[in-house]
Amino acid sequence: MSLVARYLEENGIPTVLIGSGRDIVEHCGVPRFVFADFPLGNPCGHPWNKEMQAAITGLALRRLEAAEGPRTTVRAPFDWRNDDPEWRERYNRIRPEDRERLLAIGDARRAKRGQAPREK
Amino acid sequence: MSDTGTGKPVPYMERTRNYYRALGYDNDYVWAHFDDAPFTRLSKPLAEARVALITTAGPPDLSNRDERNRKHVWSGDVDAPPATFDTDVAWDRESTHTDDRETFLPIDAMKGHVAQGLIGSLAPRFHGAPTDYSHSKTLTKDAPEILKRLKEDGADAAILTAL
Numbered sequence: 001m002s003l004v005a006r007y008l009e010e011n012g013i014p015t016v017l018i019g020s021g022r023d024i025v026e027h028c029g030v031p032r033f034v035f036a037d038f039p040l041g042n043p044c045g046h047p048w049n050k051e052m053q054a055a056i057t058g059l060a061l062r063r064l065e066a067a068e069g070p071r072t073t074v075r076a077p078f079d080w081r082n083d084d085p086e087w088r089e090r091y092n093r094i095r096p097e098d099r100e101r102l103l104a105i106g107d108a109r110r111a112k113r114g115q116a117p118r119e120k
Numbered sequence: 121m122s123d124t125g126t127g128k129p130v131p132y133m134e135r136t137r138n139y140y141r142a143l144g145y146d147n148d149y150v151w152a153h154f155d156d157a158p159f160t161r162l163s164k165p166l167a168e169a170r171v172a173l174i175t176t177a178g179p180p181d182l183s184n185r186d187e188r189n190r191k192h193v194w195s196g197d198v199d200a201p202p203a204t205f206d207t208d209v210a211w212d213r214e215s216t217h218t219d220d221r222e223t224f225l226p227i228d229a230m231k232g233h234v235a236q237g238l239i240g241s242l243a244p245r246f247h248g249a250p251t252d253y254s255h256s257k258t259l260t261k262d263a264p265e266i267l268k269r270l271k272e273d274g275a276d277a278a279i280l281t282a283l
Contacts, residue, residue, distance in 0.1 A: 001249060001280050002152065002282075003152055003258045003259055004258065004280060005278075007258075009157070009158040010160075013160065013278055014161065015279070016277075018279065021130075024132050025282075035129070037129060039211070040212045041211035041212055041215075041217070041223070041224070043223070043224060043281050043283070044222060044226045047223050050222065050229070054229045054232055057226045057279065061233060061279070062166070064162050064166055064169070064277050070159035071156070071157045084215065087215045090215050092135040094142050102139075102142040102143055103142070103144050106143030110144070
């Protein structure tokens, strides 16, 4: 998505990317970025929270006029749910007991895609 | 830079690298990287601008996929969006859900901003951008196709929401 933003901008369309994968977006570098510090999946606000969604999209729209140069990141002023403080540790975590299961998933994936099997 | 958060951002590139290594892959994915970025100023006041929405979600019937399951650009009517979306991309299925379209395709929120006069109008179509592992396909096929559709709709700017 960052590459699309860059391409549009290069071709005369100003863009704002709203996303939660801050390291990935900033590694690529985009013209304007609104960072929503939530689990991946809900960049525009918590589910069903229309007030927050209006605030985050409004912030993004205002960046179209306010940004003075490329590669600007603004963090949306909201946190994830108070009742879920552990969310940051969850995505793609690998526990010791997951090792064999993950290798089996990888083997099935390679077989399905016709890729060479893992060297054992 | 505005940075008032209470936690450190999740290191998704590191997590993803480690996850695929755990699946048994040897070659790490290489994310796109540039030192600079392009910049275009809005050509008219925000209150007069037509803004388009671009998302990474797909249509529920998967009609954006070809026979080899490769995704292509698709578009929908902001006044008649699908009831559900294909959200089969990488997001945190344990921490949240994608049942509320407005969290990744904020059509209602944008219409609210039009009604309040923050922007001039919402472009009549939203667009779906494939999340592709091929940087080349993104830059030579998908992004040019989205640009073409934005121009057809008279869009002055675009908001991109990555699931």
